[in-house]
Amino acid sequence: MTGQGTIFEVQDLAIGFGERDDILHGVDLTIERGEFLTLLGPSGCGKTTILNLAAGLLRPRAGHVRFAGEPINGVNRNVGYMTQDDTLLPWQTVQANIGLPLRMRKVPKAEIARRVGRYLEILDLGHAANLLPGQLSGGMRRRALLARSMIYEPKLLLMDEPFAALDAQMRHQMHIELRETVKRAGQTVMFVTHDITEAAKISDRVLIVGGGPPGGIVAEYRLPFGVERDLDALRFTDEFARVEQELNRGLLDARSKATADGGGNGS
Numbered sequence: 001m002t003g004q005g006t007i008f009e010v011q012d013l014a015i016g017f018g019e020r021d022d023i024l025h026g027v028d029l030t031i032e033r034g035e036f037l038t039l040l041g042p043s044g045c046g047k048t049t050i051l052n053l054a055a056g057l058l059r060p061r062a063g064h065v066r067f068a069g070e071p072i073n074g075v076n077r078n079v080g081y082m083t084q085d086d087t088l089l090p091w092q093t094v095q096a097n098i099g100l101p102l103r104m105r106k107v108p109k110a111e112i113a114r115r116v117g118r119y120l121e122i123l124d125l126g127h128a129a130n131l132l133p134g135q136l137s138g139g140m141r142r143r144a145l146l147a148r149s150m151i152y153e154p155k156l157l158l159m160d161e162p163f164a165a166l167d168a169q170m171r172h173q174m175h176i177e178l179r180e181t182v183k184r185a186g187q188t189v190m191f192v193t194h195d196i197t198e199a200a201k202i203s204d205r206v207l208i209v210g211g212g213p214p215g216g217i218v219a220e221y222r223l224p225f226g227v228e229r230d231l232d233a234l235r236f237t238d239e240f241a242r243v244e245q246e247l248n249r250g251l252l253d254a255r256s257k258a259t260a261d262g263g264g265n266g267s
């Protein structure tokens with residue numbers, strides 16, 4: 001039975017592709033409303049597959065996948081999905097790009113203008129409202145994509161290595177903005193990465209995926225940092241270094257289990 005606070009739930013999941021064996025097997029996972037959950041694991045272990053299940057783009061071979069207590073049948077319109085890809089429309093201004101999900105949902109024009117204005121302000125893009133994506137820096141484009149993913153306030157935001165292409169400084173800035181923005185909005189996030197430091201900075205809870213194929217959730221870490229975090233200071237503390245070490249151990253265990261089982265995915 002789904003708890004009142006649970007928004008997404010996977011029970012005893014098995015999934016694979018075509019004639020191939022399962023890539024994930026026996027996966028149990030829940031996300032509570034308002035939680036920032038990160039799936040951390042080596043390349044090819046099945047992290048994106050879990051996001052695609054939440055988005056209703058894939059069906060499991062076995063097990064249950066539920067959103068707000070209901071089975072997911074078909075595309076899940078309650079989720080926002082931000083990938084590594086730059087999917088801004090190059091011929092539309094920043095504000096038109098950000099408003100796109102609202103226009104598609106036939107939201108009245110005045111309401112669109114109000115919400116676009118709010119997100120331009122939150123993500124510090126007001127000065128760029130009338131620019132085209134080609135006139136923006138990489139970090140500004142990521143912020144515009146983040147605004148577009150959040151503007152219709154999806155109940156669950158799926159993020160698949162959204163900052164992988166940014167340089168270290170810009171990525172750090174995005175971590176600060178993402179956490180502040182989603183916590184202010186009470187947004188629930190399922191985030192995918194193979195970057196330990198990124199996972200340690202932004203998450204409330206981290207699940208290590210791996211140990212396959214078929215893989216699963218091999219470890220869980222509830223991070224000891226509060227909801228309000230000063231990421232500029234936190235990343236240089238001993239406590240942060242300890243968390244990074246723990247996550248690193250978890251990842252190494254997942255890889256050695258994969259090797260011992262004859263699996264492994266070459267990353």
Ligand SMILES: Nc1ncnc2c1ncn2[C@@H]1O[C@H](COP(=O)(O)OP(=O)(O)OP(=O)(O)O)[C@@H](O)[C@H]1O
Nearest residue numbers: 017018023041042043044045046047048049050194
């Ligand atoms: N549509 C598909 N058809 C066939 N195989 C697929 C499909 N999608 C994923 N796979 C395979 O399933 C496995 C898991 O892929 P997935 O993209 O979920 O991994 P990942 O952990 O997100 O990897 P990465 O970190 O490299 O993005 C891989 O071996 C991949 O080749």
